[in-house]
Amino acid sequence: MSYIIVRNNETIPISSIPELDYPSFLELNVSSLIKAAGSHCVSYFGYQHAGKIRLVCCIANDELHTIHVSSSVANEGQSLPSFTKHNLVFEKFEREIHENFGIHYTDHPWLKPVRFPFNRSNKSMTVGDYPFFKIDSEELHEVGVGPIHAGIIEPGHFRFICNGEQILHLEIQLGYQHRGIEHLFLEKKKLLQRITLAENIAGDSVAAHTVAFVNLWESLNNYHPGRDLQLARTIALELERIAVHTGDLSAMCTDVAYQLGSAVYGRLRTPVINYFQKWCGNRLAKGLIRAGKNNYPFTDDLAEELTKLLDEYEKDFEEMSEELFSLPSALARFEKTGVVTVEQAGMIGTVGMSARMSGIKRDIRHSHPHDLYPELLHQPVIRDYGDVYARARIRKKEINQSIEYIRELVQNIQQGKQKITELPNPAPDSFTISLVEGWRGEVCHCAVTDEKGELMYYKIKDSSFHNWLALALSVRNNEISDFPICNKSFDLSYCGHDL
Amino acid sequence: MLDNLKILIHQGRQYIPDVTTAQVPGIFRGRPVISTEKINEAELAEICPTNAISTNPICIDLGKCTFCGECAFAFPNKIKFTTDHKMATNDRNSLIIKEGLDQAIELNPELIRKEINKYFSGSLKLRQVSAGGDNSCELELNACGNVNFDMGRFGIEFVASPRHADGIVITGPITENMAEPLQICYDAIPEPKIIILAGTDAISGGIFEGSLALNRSFLSKYKIDLYVPGNPLHPLTFINGVLELIKKRK
Numbered sequence: 126m127s128y129i130i131v132r133n134n135e136t137i138p139i140s141s142i143p144e145l146d147y148p149s150f151l152e153l154n155v156s157s158l159i160k161a162a163g164s165h166c167v168s169y170f171g172y173q174h175a176g177k178i179r180l181v182c183c184i185a186n187d188e189l190h191t192i193h194v195s196s197s198v199a200n201e202g203q204s205l206p207s208f209t210k211h212n213l214v215f216e217k218f219e220r221e222i223h224e225n226f227g228i229h230y231t232d233h234p235w236l237k238p239v240r241f242p243f244n245r246s247n248k249s250m251t252v253g254d255y256p257f258f259k260i261d262s263e264e265l266h267e268v269g270v271g272p273i274h275a276g277i278i279e280p281g282h283f284r285f286i287c288n289g290e291q292i293l294h295l296e297i298q299l300g301y302q303h304r305g306i307e308h309l310f311l312e313k314k315k316l317l318q319r320i321t322l323a324e325n326i327a328g329d330s331v332a333a334h335t336v337a338f339v340n341l342w343e344s345l346n347n348y349h350p351g352r353d354l355q356l357a358r359t360i361a362l363e364l365e366r367i368a369v370h371t372g373d374l375s376a377m378c379t380d381v382a383y384q385l386g387s388a389v390y391g392r393l394r395t396p397v398i399n400y401f402q403k404w405c406g407n408r409l410a411k412g413l414i415r416a417g418k419n420n421y422p423f424t425d426d427l428a429e430e431l432t433k434l435l436d437e438y439e440k441d442f443e444e445m446s447e448e449l450f451s452l453p454s455a456l457a458r459f460e461k462t463g464v465v466t467v468e469q470a471g472m473i474g475t476v477g478m479s480a481r482m483s484g485i486k487r488d489i490r491h492s493h494p495h496d497l498y499p500e501l502l503h504q505p506v507i508r509d510y511g512d513v514y515a516r517a518r519i520r521k522k523e524i525n526q527s528i529e530y531i532r533e534l535v536q537n538i539q540q541g542k543q544k545i546t547e548l549p550n551p552a553p554d555s556f557t558i559s560l561v562e563g564w565r566g567e568v569c570h571c572a573v574t575d576e577k578g579e580l581m582y583y584k585i586k587d588s589s590f591h592n593w594l595a596l597a598l599s600v601r602n603n604e605i606s607d608f609p610i611c612n613k614s615f616d617l618s619y620c621g622h623d624l
Numbered sequence: 625m626l627d628n629l630k631i632l633i634h635q636g637r638q639y640i641p642d643v644t645t646a647q648v649p650g651i652f653r654g655r656p657v658i659s660t661e662k663i664n665e666a667e668l669a670e671i672c673p674t675n676a677i678s679t680n681p682i683c684i685d686l687g688k689c690t691f692c693g694e695c696a697f698a699f700p701n702k703i704k705f706t707t708d709h710k711m712a713t714n715d716r717n718s719l720i721i722k723e724g725l726d727q728a729i730e731l732n733p734e735l736i737r738k739e740i741n742k743y744f745s746g747s748l749k750l751r752q753v754s755a756g757g758d759n760s761c762e763l764e765l766n767a768c769g770n771v772n773f774d775m776g777r778f779g780i781e782f783v784a785s786p787r788h789a790d791g792i793v794i795t796g797p798i799t800e801n802m803a804e805p806l807q808i809c810y811d812a813i814p815e816p817k818i819i820i821l822a823g824t825d826a827i828s829g830g831i832f833e834g835s836l837a838l839n840r841s842f843l844s845k846y847k848i849d850l851y852v853p854g855n856p857l858h859p860l861t862f863i864n865g866v867l868e869l870i871k872k873r874k
Binding site: 244 | 632651674772785831
């Protein structure tokens with residue numbers, strides 16, 4: 126076998142991942158694995174080991190509910206043929222490997238910096254030196270926006286090439302938010318420090334990233350969480366989805382100047398995040414999810430309060446949504462704006478909502494279910510028009526779905542005495558992969574331990590890593606004035622990308 | 625039109641009438657109180673993920689605290705997080721909570737520059753710069769202006785351009801890659817101008833302290849006018865802190 130098949134949150138000995146010579150590794154991944162129906166690349170990374178770079182590629186097969194892991198070894202600064210030449214989904218992963226280790230891909234079409242990390246291979250270039258695509262034309266002009274934007278929003282630089290008001294090309298430069306998180310996972314040894322880091326990867330996806338980390342960590346420690354822990358995690362993920370989707374609908378109304386929608390959805394988000402505060406003392410659920418324990422068990426009282434909250438929320442939410450989705454002036458701005466076609470989405474390997482809006486059935490809750498998702502038998506909400514309208518409708522439908530799931534979950538609460546389990550030590554020389562479907566899409570964490578069971582490498586991938594390119598493609602041929610609504614309709618993470 | 629009015633009526637009144645006396649719902653972890661009970665101090669300090677707890681006597685530095693509450697779980701009789709959300713101050717030392725003292729955190733009037741009250745007490749426009757912020761403080765700063773908290777009623781608003789701003793609100797631990805844009809933005813704000821550090825990451829680096837990807841040299845150059853702790857900060861912590869800053873006189 127030239128690869129090993131693992132399940133979500135499975136820990137395997139690192140030695141069980143077959144190590145291929147590079148040509149076979151390339152051939153395997155770009156042909157048989159990625160071309161199989163329902164396949165996409167969830168992570169492809171390199172790490173330093175014994176003076177060489179070990180490359181590990183993880184391709185998920187959504188139909189078989191598996192992840193296919195293979196590996197190869199390269200030298201720092203080596204020249205290699207690229208995966209990207211055969212399939213664009215590897216584009217950014219290879220840029221990242223190039224940036225970190227100086228591996229030169231001879232036939233990569235776009236070998237540009239990803240995030241200017243502090244430990245990059247080529248330090249002669251800084252974040253100000255990004256090589257933008259240029260045009261030499263008297264008719265076209267460039268518009269540069271950022272890194273600091275007009276609102277209260279994270280930094281990133283957008284460079285447009287426009288013909289009058291029409292966008293021909295957008296290039297997005299990120300990296301301003303780089304905090305060195307992956308490296309800090311290795312440096313900070315206490316479990317609580319690592320959980321805190323996971324909570325701070327992206328503050329709008331606290332539940333998604335923290336669940337990914339604790340599921341991975343528990344698997345590495347061969348600890349099986351009880352139903353109470355899994356219940357709390359599943360509810361937290363669905364509540365986070367409701368809260369952020371509602372906030373995004375508010376922001377999308379703001380961007381098309383629909384004041385009522387902006388105010389009503391905005392205020393509907395408040396009770397949901399306040400509920401997190403009642404549950405765990407923090408509006409964004411920081412402090413709620415812990416490995417091997419839960420400081421804030423989900424009780425019958427909490428369940429009753431949540432049911433009441435959702436009943437009240439739903440009434441106002443439906444009333445507002447009915448109005449918004451029948452309002453011609455809003456629909457005129459949503460429909461056929463910022464389209465990503467089914468072909469484009471497949472080509473660049475989008476995940477989460479950004480895949481489902483373009484007809485791709487990709488949802489970890491369905492394909493690689495974890496925690497209590499196997500019970501919920503989740504069916505992804507799919508649209509195929511790929512525009513702002515599709516992204517708004519998916520949010521509306523996913524909120525309805527999340528409400529139903531929570532109602533179902535709170536029917537069966539097992540309250541036990543809070544037991545705090547000391548986790549043993551992580552398994553030595555092991556590899557674990559953890560996938561979670563956050564509200565934005567798939568989050569992937571991978572860990573490699575050394576012979577003492579210490580973390581040797583930690584890899585985080587936020588869904589935004591795949592999806593920023595979808596935003597760049599979606600605005601082509603749109604008016605530049607539609608950029609804000611396109612951007613908000615994706616609502617991608619800067620810090621989740623920059624790490 | 626009628627539908628819109630109906631929706632409006634169904635929403636009822638959402639704004640908080642008086643933000644200065646408002647209470648937060650639930651089990652908010654606000655200003656902690658440390659009892660004088662004798663415990664194993666080293667064990668307590670060891671729990672903290674950001675070394676916010678110092679010993680002999682026990683102190684918690686809210687500029688470093690991530691408000692995870694784990695210390696209070698381990699030593700419930702020693703440490704209690706109250707729901708007091710008023711934690712903003714202009715004196716870095718006031719953020720250090722000492723054993724046995726249960727005192728409200730306030731601004732030190734001696735440290736407020738006199739031009740702040742003179743120019744900004746009726747209107748304060750702020751430019752926000754996220755410099756490695758994880759988007760949680762940014763979400764809460766946005767919430768300050770929503771229909772619930774409605775900070776705009778006090779003339780306090782976030783603006784799009786530094787040229788229109790009276791000050792800068794920094795979130796995040798300040799990354800190397802944002803150090804220059806932050807400086808450029810600050811320089812573009814006309815004098816007099818204020819600096820607010822919003823959230824634990826901005827005040828001390830938080831969990832990112834010591835990361836080689838940070839560059840916090842900006843902070844050593846200027847006087848900080850307000851520290852707003854929290855991970856993320858609560859909108860009421862921010863609004864009340866800023867109100868105190870612009871209304872309080874020597």
